Amino acid sequence: MQLPEKPLSTLITRLRLLRHKHTARHTPRHAHDQHNACKIWNRKPEESQEPGYVRLSKSRGQHLLVNQRILDSIVRKSNIMPTDTVLEIGPGTGNLTIKLLQAARRVVAVEVDERMVEAVSNRAAEHELRHKLTVIGEDALKAEFPQFDLVVANIPYNISSPLVGKIVFGGSSYRSATLLLQKEFARRLLANPGDSEYNRLAVNVKLVADVELVMGVSKREFVPCPRVDSSVVIIRPKAEIPNVDLAEWRAFTRTCFNKKNKTLGATLKQKKKVTELLQIFSGARVGEATDPSDSCCGLLDGFDDESDDDDSPNGRSAPESETGASFFKEKIVQVLTKVGYEDRRPSKISNQEFLHLLKQFNQAGIYFHPASSRQPRRVAS
Numbered sequence: 001m002q003l004p005e006k007p008l009s010t011l012i013t014r015l016r017l018l019r020h021k022h023t024a025r026h027t028p029r030h031a032h033d034q035h036n037a038c039k040i041w042n043r044k045p046e047e048s049q050e051p052g053y054v055r056l057s058k059s060r061g062q063h064l065l066v067n068q069r070i071l072d073s074i075v076r077k078s079n080i081m082p083t084d085t086v087l088e089i090g091p092g093t094g095n096l097t098i099k100l101l102q103a104a105r106r107v108v109a110v111e112v113d114e115r116m117v118e119a120v121s122n123r124a125a126e127h128e129l130r131h132k133l134t135v136i137g138e139d140a141l142k143a144e145f146p147q148f149d150l151v152v153a154n155i156p157y158n159i160s161s162p163l164v165g166k167i168v169f170g171g172s173s174y175r176s177a178t179l180l181l182q183k184e185f186a187r188r189l190l191a192n193p194g195d196s197e198y199n200r201l202a203v204n205v206k207l208v209a210d211v212e213l214v215m216g217v218s219k220r221e222f223v224p225c226p227r228v229d230s231s232v233v234i235i236r237p238k239a240e241i242p243n244v245d246l247a248e249w250r251a252f253t254r255t256c257f258n259k260k261n262k263t264l265g266a267t268l269k270q271k272k273k274v275t276e277l278l279q280i281f282s283g284a285r286v287g288e289a290t291d292p293s294d295s296c297c298g299l300l301d302g303f304d305d306e307s308d309d310d311d312s313p314n315g316r317s318a319p320e321s322e323t324g325a326s327f328f329k330e331k332i333v334q335v336l337t338k339v340g341y342e343d344r345r346p347s348k349i350s351n352q353e354f355l356h357l358l359k360q361f362n363q364a365g366i367y368f369h370p371a372s373s374r375q376p377r378r379v380a381s
């Protein structure tokens with residue numbers, strides 16, 4: 001018997017490479033589990049024109065998760081019950097969708113790209129699961145979500161912030177949201193006072209929900225390979241949400257985190273800020289809310305003008321002049337000094353402390369959102 005010239009290990013490696021090359025060229029529109037997804041997607045453009053391929057658009061954040069083990073683990077950690085309706089944002093070609101359909105009663109998938117709408121619908125049909133799937137072909141930030149029990153999604157990273165806002169402040173009751181997020185964004189969501197990533201997003205989300213880190217996911221598990229790694233987090237609504245006007249809270253945290261490393265005294269004593277708060281105090285409208293997610297969450301709806309029992313036109317005296325501004329600045333400083341927060345930086349303040357401070361401001365008649373100042377007095381508790 002003639003022995004091969006090359007050692008056996010070299011032959012095996014060659015065979016593996018050949019198989020790898022074959023799979024790379026014939027990856028169907030739903031990319032299979034591959035070991036190194038980045039290399040596999042690195043094909044010539046003309047190859048991705050072949051029938052069965054969907055050309056992925058980076059600008060739409062189309063990075064498909066192809067590792068079956070990770071997809072299974074996301075579904076398992078989500079604790080889906082057979083009676084559940086799952087909301088999936090951005091199903092893409094359906095890698096996650098099929099697994100969700102196998103676990104849930106129904107999946108509602110919201111997808112902005114028509115080609116993906118078709119791809120995920122076909123894929124569900126191939127698996128004889130089409131009857132459980134509803135696809136909404138719309139931008140998830142504009143779409144009206146139907147009733148759902150939980151969210152499970154590998155979301156497009158460019159809409160992470162407003163989408164998380166829409167889920168947690170959107171008014172729908174939900175059990176949990178399992179989200180695959182850009183690692184840095186997940187770190188910001190999870191940050192605590194004193195951490196360098198601590199920010200307004202964490203503060204706002206923590207008011208209404210708890211966030212748990214489930215696992216890290218390497219960028220190599222996606223097709224095509226993004227520039228950054230990812231993390232899976234689970235967001236669960238808090239059993240008890242503090243009794244605070246959400247629009248007022250969000251306007252307050254926007255003000256405090258305007259410069260997160262400045263002291264609250266320095267931020268709140270700025271001439272521009274004093275004038276703005278004075279106008280709100282006087283009952284004047286200072287234009288539309290600047291946070292786009294305010295309107296998407298309906299937080300500005302349903303507020304009526306409220307008159308007070310004192311006899312000024314807006315229920316309060318309206319000092320407009322410079323004297324008025326310095327009087328008002330003094331009022332702000334008084335509150336800050338009373339609670340000892342003048343020299344504190346927002347990057348180190350907890351939610352309990354922010355709530356306490358807002359309550360003190362509101363009790364002194366200082367509001368941060370125009371609609372709040374016209375409401376019956378409602379303060380954080």
Ligand SMILES: C[S@@+](CC[C@H](N)C(=O)[O-])C[C@H]1O[C@@H](n2cnc3c(N)ncnc32)[C@H](O)[C@@H]1O
Nearest residue numbers: 063064065090091092111112113139140154156
């Ligand atoms: C990161 S891919 C996830 C694909 C699939 N879930 C997976 O894990 O393989 C994000 C998907 O969201 C879609 N998408 C992007 N922007 C969207 C938006 N504003 N609303 C809804 N879907 C969007 C993209 O077309 C893409 O299919």
